[in-house]
Amino acid sequence: MTPPLSSSIIGPSGNDSANNASRLLTLLHHAGGEATRAELTAELGCGRSAAGYALSDLVNRGLVRVDDRPTARRGDGSGSGPGRPSHHVHVAATSPVALAAHLRVDTLDVAVIELGGRVLRVEREPIEVRPDVASIFLRITRLLRKLGREAGRPIAGIGVSMPSPVRTEDGYALEPRHLEWAGVPTRDLVREGLDEPWPVHVGNDANLAALAEHRHGAGRGAHQLLYLTTEHIGIGGALITEGTVFGGARGYAMEVGHTTADADGPRCSCGSRGCLELVADTRALMRAAYLPDSPVTGIEYRARVLIEAAERGDPAATQAVDHISTLLGSGIAGLINVLDPDRILLGGLLAKLYPLGAARIAAEMAERSFLERAVPVPVLPATLDCAALLGAAELVLDHVLQTLQVPAPAE
Ligand SMILES: [Zn+2]
Structure with missing residues (x-):
């Protein structure tokens, strides 16, 4: 063969x-x-x-x-x-498409994605504060049914990106903590809300974004791709090892946001103290500039404005970016020692922050990791829009690539 x-x-x-x-x-x-x-x-x-x-x-x-x-x-x-x-x-326009859903703390995105990683259509809906599980899943499945009906293409299946560690075996989201939810049987809830027998796959948002970057973005060709990202709240991480998401024993691996950065630091929602995401995520960046750090209303937009102020040389904004970059570099150094990556990608807000913080991040990596001093690991900003949606679609399209099966068009 x-x-x-x-x-x-x-x-x-x-x-x-x-x-x-x-x-x-x-x-x-x-x-x-x-x-x-x-x-x-x-x-x-x-x-x-x-x-x-x-x-x-x-x-x-x-x-x-x-x-x-x-x-x-x-x-x-x-x-x-x-x-x-x-x-x-x-x-071909007759080839099957994937339907993908990406649940974030403040928005729900649903998309139609074809082979090649092309996003044919995206719909975004805002999410209210502390949303109810049942009503959110009714909205997800309503949107999936609508996009599936209107796609005019055979549907290969559904991929769902969750802001939570996800159990490989059954698509159970362990703790979508930033939504203030307990565990959610995501795959079962999506299946129950569909009237078609579409296969449903579920993954962690950072894992899926990293997978998409590996196949279609700045991670192409990397053998051990370390990915870190922050958006609205928290820090997500992933390792793509020889093209495959590293999930650990159950699928929960790479919760890098909950590695300890400050043993005596503030209490984290995970139960520990001083987790990396408490000191180096979007909220921490805002706090470092003495700005409101509420994640509820438009914090991503306000953080981008802050980074743009640092680009123009604003002293308070520059000091905040430097502070976060130092802590991030320190966190990355520990991950290099554990994982020996050959490329590191920074996604979301970290991609925007990276050009300003690159020197500090590199200095911390070199100071704290002897592996980094032996062989420096390239760090790059991630390049894809909709990376988690694309990654969710990859879970579905993999089956098409392997079996070459074209399901019957949706009714
Ligand atoms: Zn934590």
């Missing part, structure tokens, strides 16, 4: 041509849904006739389409430059 190109590209077993088709579709997916036939054939590495057979298979299944006429090959950044004209291959 032809070996897979990477660990994240695994086809159906026992059939070389189906395996080639699965790998080809995965290459197209990772290329953003469009590539030339020549590029795909070269990357597939199984010979032109086998690649042609795989491509025909995908066309016949309604998963991809090939332009009628060849056009000049675009530069692919590999230094090979434009080549001979080649047919362009696209994700």
Whole structure:
């Protein structure tokens, strides 16, 4: 059997041509849904006739389409430059889509996403303070049913991103603490609210955002990708190891926001004291600038205004950004010692803060991690909008990439 190109590209077993088709579709997916036939054939590495057979298979299944006429090959950044004209291959408008939902503390996003990680439609609704579990899940499933009906495409399934550690086995969200909820059987609640037998997958928001960055964003090609993010409240973390989310024994791993940064620090909602997210998240940034730190009303917007003030050289804003960057660098140093990443991505507000805080973060990393001093780990801002939504869709689209199955269109 032809070996897979990477660990994240695994086809159906026992059939070389189906395996080639699965790998080809995965290459197209990772290329953003469009590539030339020549590029795909070269990357597939199984010979032109086998690649042609795989491509025909995908066309016949309604998963991809090939332009009628060849056009000049675009530069692919590999230094090979434009080549001979080649047919362009696209994700087909008959291919299945994923429905994705991303629950945040203040908003609910629901999207339709196709192969290639293309977001076809997003709907956002505000979330009230301390929302009721049942009413939120009624809203999620109402939106999913509506988008599924209106998509005009076969629905491969549902992916849900939760602001909580999520148990792999059954999609149970252990503690969506910032929503002030106890455990939520997320997969069961979504299934109960649907009238179609769509498969439902659930993941932690930071894990899903990191997965999307690894496949479609600034994490492409990393072997051990460490991801940290902060948005409205808290700090989320994830490790993508050889293309796979590192979940620990049950799926709860990488709660980096709850590593101890100050043993005598203030009490955290998790029950511990001085957790990293208490001293280095969006609320902490606001407090460091002596500004209101309530997470309820538009704190992300106010934090962005603060960072923009630091960009203009405002002393109080600069001091706050420096303070948070130092604590963040210290937290990252500990994670480097434990995880030995080959790339670190900062998402959400941290991506915005990073250009100002890079020097302090790097200095703390070097001072506190001997592994960092031996081999510095590149730190980059994350690049994707809607990363958690895209990651939720990945959970669904993986099944399409592996089985090449196209479900019947939604009624
Ligand atoms: Zn904590």
